Amino acid sequence: MNTQTIVTALSAVREQKPLVLNITNYVVMNNTANGLLAMGASPIMAHSRAELAEMMAFSGALVINIGTLDSVWIERMMFAVEQANQHGKPVVLDPVGCGASSLRTETSRRIAEAAEQLIIRGNASEIIALAGTGANAEANSKGVDALDASEAAVEAARYLVRYYRCSVVISGKIDIIVTDNSEFRLHNGHSMMPFVTGMGCTLSALTGAFAAVGETTGLAAAAVLGVAGEIAAEQSQGPGSLQLNLLDALYRLDAETLMQRLRMEQP
Numbered sequence: 224m225n226t227q228t229i230v231t232a233l234s235a236v237r238e239q240k241p242l243v244l245n246i247t248n249y250v251v252m253n254n255t256a257n258g259l260l261a262m263g264a265s266p267i268m269a270h271s272r273a274e275l276a277e278m279m280a281f282s283g284a285l286v287i288n289i290g291t292l293d294s295v296w297i298e299r300m301m302f303a304v305e306q307a308n309q310h311g312k313p314v315v316l317d318p319v320g321c322g323a324s325s326l327r328t329e330t331s332r333r334i335a336e337a338a339e340q341l342i343i344r345g346n347a348s349e350i351i352a353l354a355g356t357g358a359n360a361e362a363n364s365k366g367v368d369a370l371d372a373s374e375a376a377v378e379a380a381r382y383l384v385r386y387y388r389c390s391v392v393i394s395g396k397i398d399i400i401v402t403d404n405s406e407f408r409l410h411n412g413h414s415m416m417p418f419v420t421g422m423g424c425t426l427s428a429l430t431g432a433f434a435a436v437g438e439t440t441g442l443a444a445a446a447v448l449g450v451a452g453e454i455a456a457e458q459s460q461g462p463g464s465l466q467l468n469l470l471d472a473l474y475r476l477d478a479e480t481l482m483q484r485l486r487m488e489q490p
């Protein structure tokens with residue numbers, strides 16, 4: 224993966240407009256659907272068991288976000304993952320608030336265990352909590368926001384990559400993308416981004432769009448959101464306008480700007 228492959232993946236999303244099936248939380252349904260549309264993909268939010276099998280057959284990827292979990296949704300999430308496996312589709316897991324309750328931690332692990340083509344995208348505290356005793360770190364969790372720096376979660380991410388045979392994106396001030404044979408660090412984004420709810424969820428949704436066109440590491444999504452987020456923040460007075468400006472920046476992002484602004488440390 225290099226800058227050119229990221230640019231090519233963005234063109235592929237815009238050309239193919241992949242359908243991304245989201246089972247996501249009540250807080251961010253609108254943000255994430257708009258984020259996918261602005262970048263050029265096609266979102267659908269669904270959670271009825273009666274339609275998930277049918278829809279998974281023609282969707283390009285499944286995004287499971289556990290943000291507002293309950294017992295009914297857990298069963299749907301497991302069913303959707305089964306369908307994604309059956310149709311050979313990638314699954315993105317956003318373990319929102321993993322570590323804040325045992326329900327979230329256990330459910331995240333069940334989903335990760337079940338998915339055959341998996342990308343995990345979480346903040347540092349969630350990644351550390353998901354790895355649990357598998358990695359040598361203690362998560363500092365206070366709900367859905369990270370209290371740990373991305374670097375503190377690298378060992379945990381490496382453990383998850385080996386254990387679940389997946390890719391892991393640790394988001395934060397630095398985004399770190401860990402795969403079985405590489406690690407990338409992205410220094411884009413803006414300190415205003417964590418003041419808008421659903422930024423991480425948007426990253427997970429965009430990760431689904433890229434996975435649907437064959438970019439299954441999470442790197443391209445992190446690059447695109449990082450660059451669009453910093454452009455949007457430069458034009459915003461605060462989180463209110465950032466939320467709107469982000470959609471404009473995703474929509475307007477071109478290859479030249481992406482290449483110029485991307486600050487990527489390659490392995």
Ligand SMILES: Nc1ncnc2c1ncn2[C@@H]1O[C@H](COP(=O)(O)OP(=O)(O)O)[C@@H](O)[C@H]1O
Nearest residue numbers: 346394395396412413414416417422423448449
């Ligand atoms: N301090 C920061 N500086 C720059 N970018 C950030 C910062 N914090 C978060 N981001 C960006 O915000 C997006 C969401 O990441 P994050 O806040 O870690 O997710 P979550 O909302 O799940 O906690 C990512 O694109 C990340 O790069």
Ligand SMILES: Cc1ncsc1CCOP(=O)(O)O
Nearest residue numbers: 248250290420421422423424
């Ligand atoms: C605040 C909140 N509570 C449950 S889900 C959610 C949204 C979290 O979104 P993100 O992790 O992208 O900030």
Ligand SMILES: [Mg+2]
Nearest residue numbers: 319346423424
């Ligand atoms: Mg999150």
